[in-house]
Amino acid sequence: MKTVTCTAPVNIAVIKYWGKRDTQLILPTNDSLSVTLSQDILHSKTTISAAKEYSGDRLWLNGKEEDITKNKRMHNCFRETRAIRKAVEDKAAAAGQPIELLSTYPVHVCSENNFPTAAGLASSASGLAALVFTLAKLFDLPSDMSELSRIARQGSGSACRSLFGGFVAWEMGKEADGSDSKAVQVAPETHWPELEALVCVVSDAKKGTSSTEGMQNTIQTSPLMAERLKVVPGRMEAMKKAILAKDFESFGELTMRDSNQFHAVCLDTFPPIFYLNDTSRGIMRLIHEYNRSSPDGKIKAAYTYDAGPNAVIYAPKQNMREIIQLIAHYFPGTDSDYYFKDTYGVLGGAALGENYLPAAHTSFEEVIPVHPVGSVSRLLHTKTHDGPRVLSEKDSLLNEQGLPKRTAQV
Amino acid sequence: MKTVTCTAPVNIAVIKYWGKRDTQLILPTNDSLSVTLSQDILHSKTTISAAKEYSGDRLWLNGKEEDITKNKRMHNCFRETRAIRKAVEDKAAAAGQPIELLSTYPVHVCSENNFPTAAGLASSASGLAALVFTLAKLFDLPSDMSELSRIARQGSGSACRSLFGGFVAWEMGKEADGSDSKAVQVAPETHWPELEALVCVVSDAKKGTSSTEGMQNTIQTSPLMAERLKVVPGRMEAMKKAILAKDFESFGELTMRDSNQFHAVCLDTFPPIFYLNDTSRGIMRLIHEYNRSSPDGKIKAAYTYDAGPNAVIYAPKQNMREIIQLIAHYFPGTDSDYYFKDTYGVLGGAALGENYLPAAHTSFEEVIPVHPVGSVSRLLHTKTHDGPRVLSEKDSLLNEQGLPKRTAQV
Structure with missing residues (x-):
C-alpha cells in the first residue's frame, strides 16, 4: 500500500475563463489569468492510497462516500495519470528494472475542503488540482507542472491554474487535442508579496x-x-x-x-x-x-x-x-x-x-x-501564496485500513 | 392671451436608446423602437399660455416654479418652435395678411405628471413631448409630427417617440445636423390592441x-x-x-x-x-x-x-x-x-x-x-394607445391670470 496526502490552493481569476471551445477536453475560448490564494486559509486536501488488496476504487468527498464511477471529471484525471504511470512501468520492465505496478492497483481517494461549501466558494479548482497533484506524487510521475496542468484542466478547467503559486496564466492553446492548453506561472508568489x-x-x-x-x-x-x-x-x-x-x-x-x-x-x-x-x-x-x-x-x-x-x-x-x-x-x-x-x-x-x-x-x-x-x-x-504542498503521513485523511479517519456528521 | 393644454404619453422602448453621437443635438448611436402606453394611466400634462402682457417666460413643474432660463433642454424646444412660428409670421406679413406675433410673446408654462416622481418612472420623455406638442398647437405650426419629433428630440432624446401612438421607431439618421434623426410610426395603436x-x-x-x-x-x-x-x-x-x-x-x-x-x-x-x-x-x-x-x-x-x-x-x-x-x-x-x-x-x-x-x-x-x-x-x-391629445379649456392648469390653479403642497 502506498499513501500520499497533499493540499492545493484556491485561485481567483483576474482575467476570467468563461466558455469552452471543446466541452469534452475542456478547452477554453480565451486565455485567463489568476492569483493563487494562500492554502493557510483556503485549500482542498486529498489523500490517495493505492493497494493491490483493495476490491475497487472508492471515493469520499467531505466525509461522504460517493460513486467514483459516476464522476466523469475525476475519471479523466485517473485515466491520464494511470496511462503515464503505465508507460513508466513498461519502460522500467523493458529495461529489466521493474517497478511496482501502481497503475493497476485500485485506489481509495479521500478529499475535503477546509472551507464550508455553504460559503459558496468554488471548490472544484482546488479539489481537482489536489487530486491530480496527489496522483502525480502517488505514481511518482516524471511530468512537470504544466504537463500536469493539462490533466487537471480535463477535471475542471480552472483547476489547471491551482497547480502553481503566485500569478498563473492558462494559455488557451490552438491544437484540437488540447496539447497546448495549459497553465504557466507568470510570476511566483514571492514576486509581489504586498x-x-x-x-x-x-x-x-x-x-x-x-x-x-x-x-x-x-x-x-x-x-x-x-x-x-x-x-x-x-x-x-x-x-x-x-x-x-x-x-x-x-x-x-x-x-x-x-x-x-x-x-x-x-x-x-x-x-x-x-x-x-x-x-x-x-x-x-x-x-x-x-x-x-x-x-x-x-x-x-x-x-x-x-x-x-x-x-x-x-x-x-x-x-x-x-x-x-x-x-x-x-x-x-x-x-x-x-x-x-x-x-x-x-x-x-x-x-x-x-x-x-x-x-x-x-x-x-x-x-x-x-x-x-x-x-x-x-x-x-x-x-498570494504557493502551489500544491505534499503533507506528511500524520496528515493523512485515511487510516491504516485505507478508510477515512473522519466521516461526515449527518 | 392664447392658452393651450395638452397631454402626452409615456413610451417604453423595446429596442433601447443608449448613447449619443452628438450630445448637443441629441443624436443617438443607434435606432430605437418603443411602445406608447395609454395616457389614461400615465401622462404628462402641459398648459402654455402666451400673452404680450407677461413680463417674461415662467415655468411651473409639478406645482413648483423653476427658473426657465436654466432649463437648457426646454430652451432648445422654445427656440426651435418660435423660429418656425416667426417664419410663418414673416411670410404672412409679407403676403399682407399679418397674424398675431405670438413668437415674440412671453409664455407661462405649467406642467405636471399624473404619476408620482417617487414611482421612478421616466418623465422626461412624456414631459418634453407634451411641451413641444403644446407649443406646436399654441403657435399653430404647420409641421407634421416627424418634424416636431426632431424638436422634441433636442429636449430629451426619447421624447421624440412620445409624439406618436402605437409602435414608434426613432431613426438615428446620418446627417451631422440631425435633420434626418426623427420618430416615425411603425404601426398605430389600433394595429395590435391585444x-x-x-x-x-x-x-x-x-x-x-x-x-x-x-x-x-x-x-x-x-x-x-x-x-x-x-x-x-x-x-x-x-x-x-x-x-x-x-x-x-x-x-x-x-x-x-x-x-x-x-x-x-x-x-x-x-x-x-x-x-x-x-x-x-x-x-x-x-x-x-x-x-x-x-x-x-x-x-x-x-x-x-x-x-x-x-x-x-x-x-x-x-x-x-x-x-x-x-x-x-x-x-x-x-x-x-x-x-x-x-x-x-x-x-x-x-x-x-x-x-x-x-x-x-x-x-x-x-x-x-x-x-x-x-x-x-x-x-x-x-x-398601447394614442399620441398627444389636445384638451379643452376647462382642463387648463393655468387660471385667467396665467398663474397655476394648483401649487405644490410643501
Missing part, C-alpha cells in the same frame, strides 16, 4: 446557474461574447505587464473591468444569468467610492466576482486595514467572532463589535446605505 | 446614475458597446417585422434580449452602472419560469427595464390576469388598495389581500422565493 486579498462571503438564498451550463449558454446566445473574445488577448498582455511591474493601478482597473465584462456577457446570455446580487453590487459601489476618495487619485482596491455573489477584493497590504473597516461598517456581520475570524486581528483587540470607520469614509453613506446585518457573513483575509 | 403592459413599480433606496451621464460613459468606456451597435440594426428589422405580424413570440424574445443587452453594456461601463436590483432580477426570473411553464412552449410574457429598477411586462391581454396573480404572489404589496388600484379589478372582487395563484405556478418558489412585502409597491395595468 498584494493581499479579502474574500467577503456574501449570503444568497438563490441557487445560481452552474458555470458548466452557464458558459455554454453564453457562447451560444450572447451576441456580445464575440467582442469579449477579441478584447481578452489585449487584456492578458496588459495584465501580465501590470503584474511584472507590480503596478496595482493597472492590475486593479483591469481586474474590475474584466469581472464586470464577464458578468455583462452573463446578462447578455438568453435566458440571462445573474451571479451578482444587491450585496455584491453594494460592495462594488463601495470600492469605487473608496477609490474615488483616494487623495492621489490612485486605485486603492479592486473587486472581482466569480460565478457567485462573493466578492474578492485585491489590494496592497497597506490598505487592507482600512478596507476591512469599510466592509465591516457598510456590511456588518451577525457574529463578530466568526465574521473577523480570519482577519488576523488586523483591526486590533478593540475590533470586534465596534465601529472603527474613519469619519472621512462615513460620507459614502449617501450612495451606499449600511446594509442589513448578515448580508456579508464572513471575511477571509489572505494573500 | 398587446397590453403591466408596469411593476419597484422600490429602490439607491439613487441611480442619470441616463444622460450614464450613456456617455458607456460610449467612452465599454468595449462591448461597439458590438451592440452592430447588433441593433438587425434587431430593429426583426422587431418591426414582429410588430407588423403581431408575432408576440418574436416581439417578446427580442424585447427581453435587448433589455438585457442594454443592462449588460451598463455593467461593462467603467465604473459600472447598475439599474436592476434583486427585485428586478426576481421579476425577470419569474417571467422566464412562467414562459418555461407554457404548455405549447410559446412565450407568454416579456419584461423590459429602462434606466431604473421598474419592470414593464408586455403580454397578450389573455395572459394578463395570470401575470398579475403571479406578480402579486411573488412580490406582494403592503397596501392592496394602492397595489391593485390601476389593474381594473382584473382579478375580480376577491382579489385584494388574497392568494389566487393557480397551484401549477407556486412550484416556481423553488427558484424564486416570495419576496419581502413591499418590494413591488404598485402595479399599473395599461396598453
Whole structure:
C-alpha cells in the first residue's frame, strides 16, 4: 500500500475563463489569468492510497462516500495519470528494472475542503488540482507542472491554474487535442508579496446557474461574447505587464473591468444569468467610492466576482486595514467572532463589535446605505501564496485500513 | 392671451436608446423602437399660455416654479418652435395678411405628471413631448409630427417617440445636423390592441446614475458597446417585422434580449452602472419560469427595464390576469388598495389581500422565493394607445391670470 496526502490552493481569476471551445477536453475560448490564494486559509486536501488488496476504487468527498464511477471529471484525471504511470512501468520492465505496478492497483481517494461549501466558494479548482497533484506524487510521475496542468484542466478547467503559486496564466492553446492548453506561472508568489486579498462571503438564498451550463449558454446566445473574445488577448498582455511591474493601478482597473465584462456577457446570455446580487453590487459601489476618495487619485482596491455573489477584493497590504473597516461598517456581520475570524486581528483587540470607520469614509453613506446585518457573513483575509504542498503521513485523511479517519456528521 | 393644454404619453422602448453621437443635438448611436402606453394611466400634462402682457417666460413643474432660463433642454424646444412660428409670421406679413406675433410673446408654462416622481418612472420623455406638442398647437405650426419629433428630440432624446401612438421607431439618421434623426410610426395603436403592459413599480433606496451621464460613459468606456451597435440594426428589422405580424413570440424574445443587452453594456461601463436590483432580477426570473411553464412552449410574457429598477411586462391581454396573480404572489404589496388600484379589478372582487395563484405556478418558489412585502409597491395595468391629445379649456392648469390653479403642497 502506498499513501500520499497533499493540499492545493484556491485561485481567483483576474482575467476570467468563461466558455469552452471543446466541452469534452475542456478547452477554453480565451486565455485567463489568476492569483493563487494562500492554502493557510483556503485549500482542498486529498489523500490517495493505492493497494493491490483493495476490491475497487472508492471515493469520499467531505466525509461522504460517493460513486467514483459516476464522476466523469475525476475519471479523466485517473485515466491520464494511470496511462503515464503505465508507460513508466513498461519502460522500467523493458529495461529489466521493474517497478511496482501502481497503475493497476485500485485506489481509495479521500478529499475535503477546509472551507464550508455553504460559503459558496468554488471548490472544484482546488479539489481537482489536489487530486491530480496527489496522483502525480502517488505514481511518482516524471511530468512537470504544466504537463500536469493539462490533466487537471480535463477535471475542471480552472483547476489547471491551482497547480502553481503566485500569478498563473492558462494559455488557451490552438491544437484540437488540447496539447497546448495549459497553465504557466507568470510570476511566483514571492514576486509581489504586498498584494493581499479579502474574500467577503456574501449570503444568497438563490441557487445560481452552474458555470458548466452557464458558459455554454453564453457562447451560444450572447451576441456580445464575440467582442469579449477579441478584447481578452489585449487584456492578458496588459495584465501580465501590470503584474511584472507590480503596478496595482493597472492590475486593479483591469481586474474590475474584466469581472464586470464577464458578468455583462452573463446578462447578455438568453435566458440571462445573474451571479451578482444587491450585496455584491453594494460592495462594488463601495470600492469605487473608496477609490474615488483616494487623495492621489490612485486605485486603492479592486473587486472581482466569480460565478457567485462573493466578492474578492485585491489590494496592497497597506490598505487592507482600512478596507476591512469599510466592509465591516457598510456590511456588518451577525457574529463578530466568526465574521473577523480570519482577519488576523488586523483591526486590533478593540475590533470586534465596534465601529472603527474613519469619519472621512462615513460620507459614502449617501450612495451606499449600511446594509442589513448578515448580508456579508464572513471575511477571509489572505494573500498570494504557493502551489500544491505534499503533507506528511500524520496528515493523512485515511487510516491504516485505507478508510477515512473522519466521516461526515449527518 | 392664447392658452393651450395638452397631454402626452409615456413610451417604453423595446429596442433601447443608449448613447449619443452628438450630445448637443441629441443624436443617438443607434435606432430605437418603443411602445406608447395609454395616457389614461400615465401622462404628462402641459398648459402654455402666451400673452404680450407677461413680463417674461415662467415655468411651473409639478406645482413648483423653476427658473426657465436654466432649463437648457426646454430652451432648445422654445427656440426651435418660435423660429418656425416667426417664419410663418414673416411670410404672412409679407403676403399682407399679418397674424398675431405670438413668437415674440412671453409664455407661462405649467406642467405636471399624473404619476408620482417617487414611482421612478421616466418623465422626461412624456414631459418634453407634451411641451413641444403644446407649443406646436399654441403657435399653430404647420409641421407634421416627424418634424416636431426632431424638436422634441433636442429636449430629451426619447421624447421624440412620445409624439406618436402605437409602435414608434426613432431613426438615428446620418446627417451631422440631425435633420434626418426623427420618430416615425411603425404601426398605430389600433394595429395590435391585444398587446397590453403591466408596469411593476419597484422600490429602490439607491439613487441611480442619470441616463444622460450614464450613456456617455458607456460610449467612452465599454468595449462591448461597439458590438451592440452592430447588433441593433438587425434587431430593429426583426422587431418591426414582429410588430407588423403581431408575432408576440418574436416581439417578446427580442424585447427581453435587448433589455438585457442594454443592462449588460451598463455593467461593462467603467465604473459600472447598475439599474436592476434583486427585485428586478426576481421579476425577470419569474417571467422566464412562467414562459418555461407554457404548455405549447410559446412565450407568454416579456419584461423590459429602462434606466431604473421598474419592470414593464408586455403580454397578450389573455395572459394578463395570470401575470398579475403571479406578480402579486411573488412580490406582494403592503397596501392592496394602492397595489391593485390601476389593474381594473382584473382579478375580480376577491382579489385584494388574497392568494389566487393557480397551484401549477407556486412550484416556481423553488427558484424564486416570495419576496419581502413591499418590494413591488404598485402595479399599473395599461396598453398601447394614442399620441398627444389636445384638451379643452376647462382642463387648463393655468387660471385667467396665467398663474397655476394648483401649487405644490410643501
